[in-house]
Amino acid sequence: MASVRRSRGESHFTRYLILGAWAFFCLAPVLWFLSIGLRPRVEIITPQPIYWPTFSLDAWHMIWEDWPMAKYLRNSVLAIIGSVLIDLVLAIPAAYSLSRYQYRGRDDIGFYILSTRMMAPAIVAIPIFFLFRNFGLLDTIWALMLIYAAINLSVVTWIIRSYMLDIPKELEDAARTDGASDLRILWEIIIPAILPGIITASVIAMIFAINEFLFTLLIASTPNAYTMSVALANFTGGSDGVIYNAIALVAFLAFLPVFLVVVAIQKHLSRGLTMGAVKG
Amino acid sequence: MTRSSLSGAGVATAAPVPSATRTFRRRNKRLKVLFPYLLVAPAVLYLMMITLYPGVYAIIQSFYAVKFGPWRPVGFANYANLLNDYQFWGALWNTLVIGSISLALQCVIALTLAFFAYRDPWVQGWRIIFLIPMLFMPSAVAFIYKLAFLDARVFSDILIRLGMIDTHLAIQSSVWMSRSLLILADVWQWTPFLFIIFVAALQGQDEEVEEAARLDGASWFRIFWYISLPLMKPVIVVALVLRAIDITTMFANVFIITKGGPAFGTETISYFIYRTGFKFFNFGYASAASVIMLILTIIIAQLVVKRAFVSSRS
Numbered sequence: 065m066a067s068v069r070r071s072r073g074e075s076h077f078t079r080y081l082i083l084g085a086w087a088f089f090c091l092a093p094v095l096w097f098l099s100i101g102l103r104p105r106v107e108i109i110t111p112q113p114i115y116w117p118t119f120s121l122d123a124w125h126m127i128w129e130d131w132p133m134a135k136y137l138r139n140s141v142l143a144i145i146g147s148v149l150i151d152l153v154l155a156i157p158a159a160y161s162l163s164r165y166q167y168r169g170r171d172d173i174g175f176y177i178l179s180t181r182m183m184a185p186a187i188v189a190i191p192i193f194f195l196f197r198n199f200g201l202l203d204t205i206w207a208l209m210l211i212y213a214a215i216n217l218s219v220v221t222w223i224i225r226s227y228m229l230d231i232p233k234e235l236e237d238a239a240r241t242d243g244a245s246d247l248r249i250l251w252e253i254i255i256p257a258i259l260p261g262i263i264t265a266s267v268i269a270m271i272f273a274i275n276e277f278l279f280t281l282l283i284a285s286t287p288n289a290y291t292m293s294v295a296l297a298n299f300t301g302g303s304d305g306v307i308y309n310a311i312a313l314v315a316f317l318a319f320l321p322v323f324l325v326v327v328a329i330q331k332h333l334s335r336g337l338t339m340g341a342v343k344g
Numbered sequence: 345m346t347r348s349s350l351s352g353a354g355v356a357t358a359a360p361v362p363s364a365t366r367t368f369r370r371r372n373k374r375l376k377v378l379f380p381y382l383l384v385a386p387a388v389l390y391l392m393m394i395t396l397y398p399g400v401y402a403i404i405q406s407f408y409a410v411k412f413g414p415w416r417p418v419g420f421a422n423y424a425n426l427l428n429d430y431q432f433w434g435a436l437w438n439t440l441v442i443g444s445i446s447l448a449l450q451c452v453i454a455l456t457l458a459f460f461a462y463r464d465p466w467v468q469g470w471r472i473i474f475l476i477p478m479l480f481m482p483s484a485v486a487f488i489y490k491l492a493f494l495d496a497r498v499f500s501d502i503l504i505r506l507g508m509i510d511t512h513l514a515i516q517s518s519v520w521m522s523r524s525l526l527i528l529a530d531v532w533q534w535t536p537f538l539f540i541i542f543v544a545a546l547q548g549q550d551e552e553v554e555e556a557a558r559l560d561g562a563s564w565f566r567i568f569w570y571i572s573l574p575l576m577k578p579v580i581v582v583a584l585v586l587r588a589i590d591i592t593t594m595f596a597n598v599f600i601i602t603k604g605g606p607a608f609g610t611e612t613i614s615y616f617i618y619r620t621g622f623k624f625f626n627f628g629y630a631s632a633a634s635v636i637m638l639i640l641t642i643i644i645a646q647l648v649v650k651r652a653f654v655s656s657r658s
């Protein structure tokens with residue numbers, strides 16, 4: 065008994081040592097980067113790094129006054145919301161079909177949808193670039209919306225499908241004997257029942273859309289359609305080099321809403337990230 | 345809605361016009377067979393826009409020399425050149441090396457952290473802290489690492505202060521240090537992805553099995569190694585497959601931190617295609633590389649992904 069207690073005490077110590085070390089490793093760069101955002105530009109790249117900088121809001125004024133940050137923010141928000149709506153409209157019926165009906169080719173169709181998640185952006189970038197150019201969509205948020213929706217459709221469909229599979233069939237059978245049609249059952253029974261799944265899928269799609277880099281870089285060639293992610297990469301003041309304090313503040317601006325939303329759906333996160341394969 | 349109102353109409357007209365009812369029933373039946381296909385069709389058609397269309401387009405373009413002017417047919421020349429292009433093979437090799445080291449590190453670290461965290465009373469708190477790096481945009485993470493290691497040299501400075509090295513590290517001129525930097529940034533940002541999934545899987549396991557083993561005197565580590573880990577295998581496979589997909593398409597870090605250098609030592613396949621197509625405007629050549637990647641992707645999807653997701657469901 066004594067040995068059990070001792071080994072538990074030891075494991076507590078190692079446990080907190082290891083978890084604490086990783087927490088430090090996670091947070092130290094973040095806090096240091098925050099300090100970059102709140103210091104004047106002359107204190108960023110110096111012969112000796114400055115660990116206790118002067119506090120300054122230079123970068124804050126700069127991103128709003130010298131850069132069309134409000135526009136970038138608006139582009140990001142519109143493109144992302146639009147893409148999530150497109151995804152939900154397409155994915156909910158598809159998930160319903162994949163989870164509720166028996167038909168030939170169903171599993172192959174499901175796998176085809178899943179497999180598009182594997183598509184490397186670089187592989188399809190060139191044809192998509194020409195496609196959008198031919199339709200005159202380059203450099204518009206419409207193109208971003210369409211491409212984000214395409215990237216995330218597989219994830220959204222599979223997450224929603226996984227939640228639909230959890231709903232007991234009896235729930236529907238009762239409604240069906242009352243004479244309700246399939247679409248009505250989907251709308252009035254299934255969708256309310258899987259609302260957490262729909263929200264999870266939307267959040268995951270939102271994160272992936274914010275993070276998307278390569279397509280946005282190719283499609284958005286002027287500030288007209290820049291999003292936060294690509295605006296960052298272009299935050300170079302020409303001969304002045306990279307403007308790190310502005311980059312840091314924009315990074316935190318984009319981080320905060322994502323963080324709050326993700327904390328809110330924490331319990332569903334693992335299920336969302338694995339496209340429904342792991343039920344957390 | 346449509347279906348119930350249709351069948352309702354069928355019933356109403358049944359008595360006076362029997363032949364109409366029959367056609368109607370038949371149509372109704374066909375609709376019933378087609379209905380699930382109709383539901384899934386819009387999503388499939390939409391996805392074909394980013395898979396089938398680009399695939400066909402890239403295959404056609406790969407047989408042409410496409411620069412600024414009109415397309416000039418070249419047969420298999422693009423493919424022949426590609427197979428002799430040491431930069432293409434280098435990019436494949438770099439992707440494999442950086443990706444597999446990074447994935448292995450992330451898996452081991454995430455399993456270790458999950459093992460320590462999932463029974464902890466503060467598991468929620470750990471999860472939120474560990475999650476933070478994952479929620480920054482990849483381009484922002486790339487800048488954090490570019491600044492800390494290359495531009496402001498904070499990392500070197502700390503090592504000098506600790507007395508571990510004498511002069512600043514010349515990271516940019518060393519292939520392996522540059523690769524390590526990309527790996528470090530990826531491990532920092534994406535280990536939480538695996539951690540969250542592993543913790544959820546461990547928490548979802550039957551506690552009674554653990555308790556029984558515990559009463560038999562097995563240590564936590566033995567329980568983890570011999571009981572929890574084998575049970576987790578399907579979950580680990582799914583998580584690693586998803587992570588592997590994203591690592592092999594790594595782009596933002598390469599684009600911002602190393603630009604593929606030094607001496608193409610950190611050029612990944614995504615960056616190779618980007619550079620060939622959009623920097624040198626050699627679209628036919630880049631398309632040939634895309635087609636080869638596409639074929640590899642399809643093979644891997646059929647062999648690995650299908651199995652991983654099928655086994656996880658049962």
